[in-house]
Each structure stands twice: as structure tokens, then as C-alpha cells.
């Protein structure tokens with residue numbers, strides 16, 4: 377009998393877990409990987425799309441390329457999950473699993489921020505980034521705000537990267553002096569676990585005359601007056617608002633009984649939920665790491681090790697360190713990196729690597745190596 381594994385969500389976590397299981401126990405595997413989309417894209421490619429650095433079609437990796445022993449991809453919308461019986465319903469069928477892996481990522485509640493949908497923009501959905509390709513060229517003078525509306529949010533460096541890339545965009549067009557850029561973040565520093573990375577970003581903001589407004593979030597926009605209203609009721613006028621919307625677990629989880637306080641709690645040692653043979657990995661969990669692809673991948677490795685060990689009747693002793701390297705676009709065609717580790721020591725650490733051309737190549741390799749590993753491209 378083959379092990380029936382159903383993986384919900386083909387993002388960073390679902391793709392990595394499916395790849396490891398296929399490589400390791402492909403002959404004993406009947407894995408169904410389900411996603412509503414027809415293709416995958418890296419989160420960071422939204423920055424490339426919004427600033428017109430890459431065409432939307434060029435950053436998408438079609439799931440039709442997945443050819444792996446024991447793995448079947450299905451483009452379907454998951455409509456119900458029963459973690460007790462491990463049954464999954466989609467718009468096209470039903471699945472029974474011996475092992476269920478929830479890797480559905482984080483969705484957005486744009487309406488949680490009054491005025492954002494009507495008067496602002498967001499760059500966290502692919503559609504939002506595509507739309508901004510048309511909007512940003514129309515911004516030629518005035519005040520641009522990059523504003524976080526709530527925490528947690530994906531990829532904590534992304535708002536800082538957007539500010540630095542917007543600076544470059546406006547500079548290249550010769551209109552930077554007609555524009556102001558502000559960034560509103562609910563933390564005291566751009567990247568709290570790494571003071572060195574934060575200091576480098578703060579220095580980059582200061583050099584470029586980007587105003588950094590820490591310890592605040594944008595609670596609403598008033599589109600009629602074009603003002604952003606912060607959590608202390610301060611009002612900031614804007615001509616362009618680039619928002620980071622409130623994050624939430626995908627709606628299909630609401631009635632599943634898997635979430636507690638909005639996200640799925642898991643055992644950090646093996647990524648198991650409280651339901652037998654049901655795992656959860658990546659952004660959809662409250663495991664304690666930031667919501668980022670590298671951490672979803674790390675969690676996938678631990679969950680896969682646990683599934684393989686249980687199939688073989690053993691145990692896994694791989695500790696989950698919550699470690700990962702995040703690339704940070706510093707503008708001027710340079711990329712830095714922060715190597716973060718959340719669980720190995722008494723407190724999270726983040727080691728900063730200065731922006732360089734080498735790290736530009738490293739980031740490219742990060743993308744191309746995954747395209748090859750997951751899609752055979």
C-alpha cells in the first residue's frame with residue numbers, strides 16, 4: 377500500500393515538502409498536491425513586477441512542469457478540510473489522506489483597513505503588484521507612503537525594499553526631488569531580530585531622504601481627503617499609498633477547527649498539529665518564525681523528515697532551528713542578506729551581510745535553484 381499524502385497549497389512549503397517526499401520515498405508515495413493557481417511565483421517577484429523590472433508572465437512558473445515520482449498536481453479550489461477524518465473537498469473532487477499537510481499560506485483582509493481598497497494600493501497580491509505597474513508611472517510629485525496596516529506580515533524587509541526601490545525609480549526618472557517617501561512600520565526597527573541590518577537600512581533611508589516612522593501602523597485611509605490615519609490618529613497626506621494589508625489565514629480554514637487565534641498552532645519539533653497525521657507548515661502556522669518563504673521551506677524539511685521517519689517506523693531527531701537567509705534589496709542594483717536564527721539560542725539572532733554584487737548573484741541562484749528543484753526548469 378502506498379502512503380496517501382495530500383498537500384494543500386503549492387507554495388514554498390508545499391513544493392519543498394512534495395519534492396523531498398518524492399525524492400526519498402517516491403516509490404511508496406501517492407501524493408496529491410492541490411493549489412487553486414496554475415503557477416507559482418516568488419514573493420519577491422512582486423517587487424520586480426510593480427516597478428516594471430520584469431513582466432508578470434516572466435516570473436510565473438507553471439505547475440504543469442511538475443513531473444515527480446509519486447506526485448500528482450491538481451489545480452482545484454479547496455473548499456472544506458476535516459482534520460479528524462483527513463478528508464478534503466475541492467470544487468472538483470474529494471480526497472482521503474493518510475497524512476495531510478496544510479501549506480495554504482496567508483491571505484489578506486484588505487477591507488480590515490477602511491479606505492485601503494478605495495483610496496490606496498497594495499503590493500502583496502500579484503494582482504496588486506500588476507496594477508501598480510500602471511499606477512506608479514502616474515506618480516510624478518507629492519508624497520508616497522509605504523504603510524503597514526497590521527502585524528504579522530510577510531517578509532518583514534519587503535516594505536523597506538519597496539521604499540528603496542521607489543527611490544531608485546523616481547531618481548531614474550529625474551523626479552525624486554519633487555517627491556517625498558515615508559515608510560510606516562509597527563516595529564521599532566525595520567528588521568527587529570537584526571540590529572545590524574536595521575542600522576544599514578536606516579542609514580540607507582537617511583542617505584536617500586526617506587522618512588522612517590517606527591512603532592506605528594496605518595489604521596485607515598480617508599480617500600476623499602487623501603490622508604492616511606495612523607494608530608495614534610496622526611494624519612499623513614499622501615499622493616501615492618502602497619499598503620501592506622492585514623494578513624489572515626485562508627478562509628477555508630475558518631470552519632476546519634485547525635486554527636487558534638487566527639493561525640494553526642503546531643509542535644515546533646515536527647510541525648504536527650493537534651490532529652493525528654495532520655501537519656501544517658509555513659505562513660499559515662503560528663510557529664514563531666516570520667512569514668517568509670525560507671522559513672516555510674525549513675518547516676517543510678522538518679515535516680517531511682517526520683513523515684518519512686514514521687513511515688519507516690523510526691523517529692526524527694532533527695531540531696527545527698527556525699533559521700533562514702533573507703535577501704534584502706538595497707536599491708542601486710545591490711542586494712544584502714540577513715541570516716536569521718529564531719530557536720537555536722536564547723533569543724533570535726540576525727547576522728547581516730553587506731549589500732554586494734555577489735549577493736545579487738546569490739539571490740538569482742536562490743530563485744533558479746528552486747525553479748530547477750521544484751519544476752525541473
Ligand SMILES: Cc1cc2nc3c(=O)[nH]c(=O)nc-3n(C[C@H](O)[C@H](O)[C@H](O)COP(=O)(O)OP(=O)(O)OC[C@H]3O[C@@H](n4cnc5c(N)ncnc54)[C@H](O)[C@@H]3O)c2cc1C
Nearest residue numbers: 385387388389412419454480481531658659667668669670
Ligand atoms: C512583496 C513580497 C516579498 C517577499 N519576499 C520574500 C523573500 O525575499 N524571501 C522569502 O523567503 N519570502 C518572501 N516573501 C514571503 C513569501 O512569499 C511567503 O512567506 C511564502 O510564499 C510562504 O510560503 P507558504 O508555502 O507558507 O505559502 P504560499 O507560498 O503563500 O503558498 C500557499 C498556496 O496555497 C494556495 N491556496 C490558498 N488557499 C487555497 C485554496 N482554498 N484552495 C487551493 N489553494 C489555495 C495559494 O494559491 C498558494 O499557492 C515575500 C512576500 C511578499 C508579499
